[in-house]
Amino acid sequence: MRVVIAEDAAMMREGLVRLLTDRGFEVCAAVADADALRSAIAANVPNVAIIDIRMPPTHTDEGLRAAIDIRRDHPDVGVLVFSQYVETRYATRLLADRPTGVGYLLKDRVADVADFVDALTRVASGGTALDPEVVGHLMRAGQDTAGVASLTPREREVLSLMAQGRSNAGIAAALVITSGVVEKHVVNIFAKLGLPSSDSDNRRVLAVLRHVGGA
Amino acid sequence: MTSDNGPMTALRAPFTTLALRRAVFCVVGVVSAAAILSVPAIVPALGVLILWATGAMSNQPAPAVAPVFLVLFPLTIALLVGLAAPTGRAMGAVHRSLADRLLDVQVDAPPPRLSKRISAVVSDGPGWRAVGYGLLKVPLAIPEGYGAFCYVFGLVNLSYPVWWPLFRNHPPGTRLGPVWALTPFGTIGTRTFAGTFLIAAAGLVMLLVAPWLMRAGTTLDLAAMRLLLGPRRLAERVRELQVTRARAIDDAAAMMRRLERDLHDGAQIRLATLAMNLGMATEKLGVDGPPPDLAQARELVALAHCGAKDALADLRDLVRGIHPPVLDNGLGDALATLATSSAIPVAVNVELPDRPAPAIETIAYFCASELLANAAKHSRATRIGLGVVRSGERLMLTVKDDGIGGAIPDGPGLSGLDRRIAVVDGRMRVHSPTGGPTRVEIELPTQV
Structure with a gap:
């Protein structure tokens, strides 16, 4: 799997290259700013790009803007945006048109190598990976209006994992329950929130996020 | 200026650029006082002009006069009242800039008018105070004018012996009228070359006195300016406080931004990298049994160890920058x-x-x-x-x-x-x- 990395902190960039190479990814390019990222994407057309939000020259949201451009110009390239803080506005901007092949994670998540690699693989193959923090923010925001309050604690956990972009099997593994139980929870959640049920993980994420006030 | 009072200083005083600038300031002061004095003359003159134009001055009384006058009179008053404060402000600005350029004295501008509405224009305190300065300018211009007169004519009188031989070289026996010179105490005339030295002596005295007269005049004028053209004391203080408050807020915001940036690019990224390295090391050590890749795990732990020390050093510097514990x-x-x-x-x-x-x-x-x-x-x-x-x-x-x-x-x-x-x-x-x-x-x- 081919990866392009855009991260301005050299230490982090080198660490990521090492981690991903070790895990069998092919790192085509590791760059430090948005312009270099755009040309690296055009030159390599990777499966996925890891993009830091804050990069030179303004250190504000150039990474995010580059990510949105890349999603528009190269729909086949998965985009994993990662940052040291989460902004729900950024998440909704990223997910605005379609929730496929996109991720938004805190940089802290690289500490759990397996989870991080799993999220990256998901994004590369057209799936979604939203940071639990982002989902938490969105769910808190949607708490009052969206019927989230009527969910049981277990259902909330399942909803949160769904919104993060996990498949039923992934949710089952994370909560140490069987897939059948997960499916039952999912049906209940969609019924309580009044959403049409959906098989595709991506459509599910979008439905859930729309519902709780996100995209 | 007062500490070095020596005879040489007194002699040099008229020939400094300061004296020249003061003289220019005084002359301008006299001109503006004359202009201000002419205002009360202009207004009735305009009135007379209007009356004449409407036919009120002619022998046959025109039927339109009374209504026209009734409209024009209050209109003129309203115009005068409405224009006074803005005119005062403009005149004040001119005088402040004169004081700044010629006397090197900065008088701060009063706070700007709150709005352009008629009520704000009419009740514009600083504008009316400036009008007050305009009225005060008339008596203030007297010592200034006197000083400038002494300065200019002192120089002129001093030069009499120089040009006398140039112009008074008529054949002997020619009967000529006396040459007149202006002094503050009237004119003196002379028909002889020796007499021009008397005039020159008078000129010298005038020239030596002039700087002190001009200084007295400008000092009074500047005091009036500070009082009437500057911001009021309290207003001045409020302005100062507004400025320093704005700066303090800006500084605090800038400091928070810098702090965020330092943390974001420093300790935070070091800790994230450290966590990543430890995560990788954990994988290399395996869950149980003999580690699959001990050499790499060791290397990663060593990297993480260095990273932790660097992060600590970063944080220590940052903390000292916020508030040194000592x-x-x-x-x-x-x-x-x-x-x-x-x-x-x-x-x-x-x-x-x-x-x-x-x-x-x-x-x-x-x-x-x-x-x-x-x-x-x-x-x-x-x-x-x-x-x-x-x-x-x-x-x-x-x-x-x-x-x-x-x-x-x-x-x-x-x-x-x-x-x-x-x-x-x-x-x-x-x-x-x-x-x-x-x-x-x-x-x-x-x-x-």
């Missing part, structure tokens, strides 16, 4: 500690009977820190003296070095300090001639 023991200890980290030897002398307010200690500390850093960067000094003494309710911080001088008070570093201390009504004096030495004095209140 400052809790007092300014003396804090400055002594600061001095030990300076590349140039610093002699510290702190004499404080009791501790100033914590905010003042912090400001003093950061000023000292910035000044020491400046000295290390730019001064090429070999020793620095750092002193803090208490004088009354003020604290004096002095930093001096034996370097090359040339510090710019308006530069980004020093002006930043100035902003910081202005918030607590502190003052900074920078004495740093090219070639050195540099001496910076900062005066702070002991309580906020």
Whole structure:
């Protein structure tokens, strides 16, 4: 799997290259700013790009803007945006048109190598990976209006994992329950929130996020 | 100006550029006073003109006169009232700029008018005060005019003996009228060359007296300007406070931004990398049994170890930048500690009977820190003296070095300090001639 990395902190960039190479990814390019990222994407057309939000020259949201451009110009390239803080506005901007092949994670998540690699693989193959923090923010925001309050604690956990972009099997593994139980929870959640049920993980994420006030 | 009163100074006084500038100021003052005096003459003249134009002055009374007059009279009054304050403001601005350019005296502008509405224009206090200055200008112009007259005609009279031989070279026996010269006490005439020396002597006296007359006139004028053309005392203070408050808010916001940036690019990224390395190391060590890749795991743990130490160092620097813990023991200890980290030897002398307010200690500390850093960067000094003494309710911080001088008070570093201390009504004096030495004095209140 081919990866392009855009991260301005050299230490982090080198660490990521090492981690991903070790895990069998092919790192085509590791760059430090948005312009270099755009040309690296055009030159390599990777499966996925890891993009830091804050990069030179303004250190504000150039990474995010580059990510949105890349999603528009190269729909086949998965985009994993990662940052040291989460902004729900950024998440909704990223997910605005379609929730496929996109991720938004805190940089802290690289500490759990397996989870991080799993999220990256998901994004590369057209799936979604939203940071639990982002989902938490969105769910808190949607708490009052969206019927989230009527969910049981277990259902909330399942909803949160769904919104993060996990498949039923992934949710089952994370909560140490069987897939059948997960499916039952999912049906209940969609019924309580009044959403049409959906098989595709991506459509599910979008439905859930729309519902709780996100995209 | 008053301390060096010698006979030479008195003789030199008329021939300085200051005297010339004062003379120009005085002449302009007389002209503006004349213009102001003419206003009361212009208004009735306009009235008469209008009456004449409408036919009121002709022998046959026109039927339209009474209504026209009834409309025009209040209109004129309204126009006068409406125009007075803006005119006053404009005239005040001209006089302030004259004082600035010619006398090097800055009188601050009053706060701007609140709105352009008629009510605001009519009730514009600073505008009316400026009108008051205009009225006062008439008596003020008298000593000014007198001084300028003495200056100009003193010079003219002094020159009589020079041009006498040039023009009075008629054949002997020619009968000529006397030559007249103007003095403050009337005109003097002479028919002889010797007489021109008398005129020249009168001119010299006038010239020597002129600077003092002009000085008296301009001093009075400047006092009136400060009183009537400047902002009111309270308004002045409010303005000052507004400015320093805005700066304090900006500084605080900038500091928070810098702090966020330092954390984001420093400790936070180091810790994220450290976590990543430990995560990788954990994988290399495996869940149980013999580690699958011990060599790599060791390397990663060593990397993480270095990262942790770097993050700690980063945080320590950051914390010291926010509030040096040693400052809790007092300014003396804090400055002594600061001095030990300076590349140039610093002699510290702190004499404080009791501790100033914590905010003042912090400001003093950061000023000292910035000044020491400046000295290390730019001064090429070999020793620095750092002193803090208490004088009354003020604290004096002095930093001096034996370097090359040339510090710019308006530069980004020093002006930043100035902003910081202005918030607590502190003052900074920078004495740093090219070639050195540099001496910076900062005066702070002991309580906020």
